[in-house]
Amino acid sequence: MIRTLPTSSQRVVLIDDRLLVAHLLGAWRPRRRAVVHTTAYWYYRACRAAVAGGAGQLSGPFAALGHEDQAAAIQAILSLPDDVGLPDPRALIPHMVGMHARHRLLNLLNIEAAAAARLLGARVVISAPAAQGLLPGVLEAEGIRWEAVDVPG
Numbered sequence: 361m362i363r364t365l366p367t368s369s370q371r372v373v374l375i376d377d378r379l380l381v382a383h384l385l386g387a388w389r390p391r392r393r394a395v396v397h398t399t400a401y402w403y404y405r406a407c408r409a410a411v412a413g414g415a416g417q418l419s420g421p422f423a424a425l426g427h428e429d430q431a432a433a434i435q436a437i438l439s440l441p442d443d444v445g446l447p448d449p450r451a452l453i454p455h456m457v458g459m460h461a462r463h464r465l466l467n468l469l470n471i472e473a474a475a476a477a478r479l480l481g482a483r484v485v486i487s488a489p490a491a492q493g494l495l496p497g498v499l500e501a502e503g504i505r506w507e508a509v510d511v512p513g
Contacts, residue, residue: 370395372480374473377402378487378511380444381409381421384437387512390485397445399476401469410434417489417511447476455479463498470495477504487511 371394375383380398382388384406390396398406409418411434422430440446455475463471473495477484484499484506491508499506 372397372482374398374477374480374482374484375402376473376484376486376490377405377409377418378490379485379509380406381418381437382511383444384441385421385433387421388509395445396443397447397476397480397482399469399472400446400449401472403440403446405469407437410437445480447479452476452479459498459502463501466494466498470498474498474502474504477506478502483507485509 371392373390373394374397375390376398379388380402383396406418410422413419413423422433425433452472452475455478456471459471459475459478460466463474466474470493473484476482477499482504484495484504486495486506486508488508488510496506496508
């Protein structure tokens with residue numbers, strides 16, 4: 361299925377990996393009706409945590425589930441639902457190149473996030489621990505709206 365960019369009348373949120381896990385497990389929803397997107401790297405990190413396990417912040421919610429529920433949750437995250445968008449790399453990569461030119465010290469994960477927010481016209485919603493990193497300052501410098509939220513669990 362080819363996803364199109366949201367229209368200007370839709371409220372778009374770009375969520376980080378922790379919120380993606382919480383969203384897919386039904387523990388978090390955007391405050392208002394919104395079109396939810398994430399990035400390829402945030403999605404990869406969420407899948408890796410689900411499959412590899414452990415007791416980290418990303419894998420912890422999966423470890424807390426019973427065996428059958430855990431298997432279902434892992435399958436759900438590996439087959440990202442159609443209602444969670446991923447930006448098309450053909451449109452995104454030129455924005456990433458521009459973002460890198462303006463913010464040379466930013467890592468690839470954060471470059472992708474800031475560029476995706478710019479491309480989608482999205483508000484970035486990140487978990488509270490992520491708000492302690494470099495991304496919020498870059499988002500502010502770029503005029504991109506963002507907010508930090510506490511992740512349940």
